[in-house]
Amino acid sequence: xxxxxxxxxxxxxxxxxxxxxxxxxxxxxxxxxxxxxxxxxxxxxxxxxxxxxxxxxxxxxxxxxxxxxxxxxxxxxxxxxxxxxxxxxxxxxxxxxxxxxxxxxxxxxxxxxxxxx
Numbered sequence: 571x572x573x574x575x576x577x578x579x580x581x582x583x584x585x586x587x588x589x590x591x592x593x594x595x596x597x598x599x600x601x602x603x604x605x606x607x608x609x610x611x612x613x614x615x616x617x618x619x620x621x622x623x624x625x626x627x628x629x630x631x632x633x634x635x636x637x638x639x640x641x642x643x644x645x646x647x648x649x650x651x652x653x654x655x656x657x658x659x660x661x662x663x664x665x666x667x668x669x670x671x672x673x674x675x676x677x678x679x680x681x682x683x684x685x686x687x
Contacts, residue, residue, distance in 0.1 A: 572665060605646070
């Protein structure tokens with residue numbers, strides 16, 4: 571069973587930075603896509619950033635967040651700068667595997683990010 575373990579969440583003031591890490595129990599090369607999603611209270615889970623052969627960002631985080639992968643450590647990192655109160659949410663790591671045309675999603679347990687104004 572694939573395990574994704576997130577770390578790096580916390581409380582930060584607006585304008586500050588946080589770095590989230592997600593360590594996978596398997597080689598990240600075995601996944602089609604890896605990325606980060608977030609869910610704020612009362613809202614649906616939304617895409618933040620994903621990485622495969624290229625990267626994709628939500629409009630709300632473009633220019634402020636950067637997703638990267640460390641293949642040697644089987645880790646995907648989300649560097650978050652210029653944080654805003656509206657970035658407050660639980661952030662989830664996601665890994666999507668494609669085998670024989672079937673996609674399977676794996677999720678981490680989530681890490682809380684709170685940005686104070």
